[in-house]
Amino acid sequence: MPELPEVETTRRGIRKHVEGQTVKAVIIRQHKLRWPIPSTLNKTLARQRIHSVTRRAKYLLLGTDVGHVILHLGMSGSLRILDHSVPAEKHDHIDFVFNNGQCLRLRDPRRFGAVLFCRDDPYQHKLLKSLGPEPLDKHFDAKHIFDLSRKRKVTIKSFIMDSKIVVGVGNIYASEALFRAGIHPKRAAGKVSKEKYHLLVSVIKDVLKEAIKAGGTSLRNFTQSDGKPGYFKQALNVYGRKSEPCPNCKKPITQSVIAQRSTYYCTQCQK
DNA sequence: TTAATCACCTGAGGGC
DNA sequence: TGCCCTCAGGTGATTA
Numbered sequence: 001m002p003e004l005p006e007v008e009t010t011r012r013g014i015r016k017h018v019e020g021q022t023v024k025a026v027i028i029r030q031h032k033l034r035w036p037i038p039s040t041l042n043k044t045l046a047r048q049r050i051h052s053v054t055r056r057a058k059y060l061l062l063g064t065d066v067g068h069v070i071l072h073l074g075m076s077g078s079l080r081i082l083d084h085s086v087p088a089e090k091h092d093h094i095d096f097v098f099n100n101g102q103c104l105r106l107r108d109p110r111r112f113g114a115v116l117f118c119r120d121d122p123y124q125h126k127l128l129k130s131l132g133p134e135p136l137d138k139h140f141d142a143k144h145i146f147d148l149s150r151k152r153k154v155t156i157k158s159f160i161m162d163s164k165i166v167v168g169v170g171n172i173y174a175s176e177a178l179f180r181a182g183i184h185p186k187r188a189a190g191k192v193s194k195e196k197y198h199l200l201v202s203v204i205k206d207v208l209k210e211a212i213k214a215g216g217t218s219l220r221n222f223t224q225s226d227g228k229p230g231y232f233k234q235a236l237n238v239y240g241r242k243s244e245p246c247p248n249c250k251k252p253i254t255q256s257v258i259a260q261r262s263t264y265y266c267t268q269c270q271k
Numbered sequence: 272t273t274a275a276t277c278a279c280c281t282g283a284g285g286g287c
Numbered sequence: 288t289g290c291c292c293t294c295a296g297g298t299g300a301t302t303a
Contacts, residue, residue: 002297034279034298058297075296076281091281110280112297127299154274163298171296260276261296 002073004135004168005211007058010079014104015053017081018062021098022049030093034074034114037094041117045069045096056123057131057167062096067119069096070127074112080105132166135204140166142198149197152189158259159189160204169204172239173211175264177204179238184270185263186256210235238264 002010026042038044044066052063060079062069073079084095084103094115096104106115118125133140148165157178160169169177178185180203183196192200214235237247242255246266255264 072297074280074298108280109282110296112280152273158274161297259274262294 002058002075002077003170003173003211004058005173005208005214007055007060007073007168008212009215010073011053011055011060014079014081017102018050018053018096018098018104020049020051021100021102022047023064023096024099025095025097027095027097028093029088029095030091030111033093033108033111034072035116037115038117041069041115044117056128057134057163058170059128061122067117068122070114070116070118070122070125071106072114074108074110074114076110077106077108077113080107130164132162132164135166135168135208140201140205142194142201145201146194146197149189149192154189155185155258156183156187156189156192156200157185157261157263160200161259161261166204168208171261171263172236173204173207175239176236177207179265179270180207182270184267185258185265187271238266240264 023045026045028037028039028041031037031039045064048064048066050062050064052061054061054063058072060071060073062071071079082103082105084097084101088095088105089107091109092105092107093111094106098104106113116125116127122128133144145160145165149159152159154162157174159165160177161171161174175185177200181196181200183192183200238253241253241264243252245251246253246269249266249268251266251268253264254267255262257263
């Protein structure tokens with residue numbers, strides 16, 4: 001399940017294979033993703049050179065002279081670089097075929113992902129323009145998040161997962177960051193002290209950096225662009241560890257549902 | 272404006 | 288072994 005580290009790992013993996021390549025064809029096998037893939041994409045991108053592979057939040061942007069492809073991996077999406085002669089399998093929905101014979105192939109069993117095209121500034125696209133700061137950017141700091149949290153009654157976990165507050169903190173890393181910061185996930189965002197927000201911002205950055213370094217979290221079906229799994233799962237303290245002893249106090253990890261998402265925490269260490 | 276809920280989708284895993 | 292059911296989860300849209 002791709003979160004920000006998985007998307008960044010994917011970006012780094014595909015970048016060297018995609019930047020500078022010229023699109024020969026776009027083969028769409030399944031138009032129905034989260035939103036329909038534009039049927040004119042092949043015509044639009046044919047003979048276009050991809051000059052950049054960038055990321056904003058969990059969106060990947062493929063830059064060309066005529067506009068940007070906006071890619072989202074949703075819940076189960078993955079991108080791989082393959083020789084185009086490799087037969088497509090079930091759930092391989094779209095190929096960006098390059099002149100060198102390779103292709104960028106999107107697989108997405110659950111089809112929560114998206115492939116869109118934007119001719120204008122992609123950062124003004126309706127999906128991107130209201131997003132909060134990048135978590136690893138200097139603009140994401142304790143003052144920013146503390147100021148926005150005042151009088152907010154929503155749980156701190158939902159708050160840090162809100163992309164208008166900060167992008168890229170998904171369910172796994174929200175649980176991990178709150179554990180490291182010693183904050184109970186059901187605490188109201190407006191009741192968390194400035195000191196705790198200082199710590200929380202710091203551990204969010206740490207968790208995401210460590211996960212990127214480890215190649216993401218391989219849960220169920222995430223693989224890197226070369227097909228290898230991520231290794232951050234081994235470093236998770238609480239996520240997916242219901243009833244296992246807390247790494248700090250040995251009390252069993254609790255699981256409950258917050259905002260319709262499984263949440264893991266230690267009732268002893270997180271207040 | 273804020274908070275909560277719904278909808279989309281399919282593979283994995285458990286129970287029988 | 289096969290069938291059925293539940294769970295998982297990112298995020299925009301909808302509702303309260």
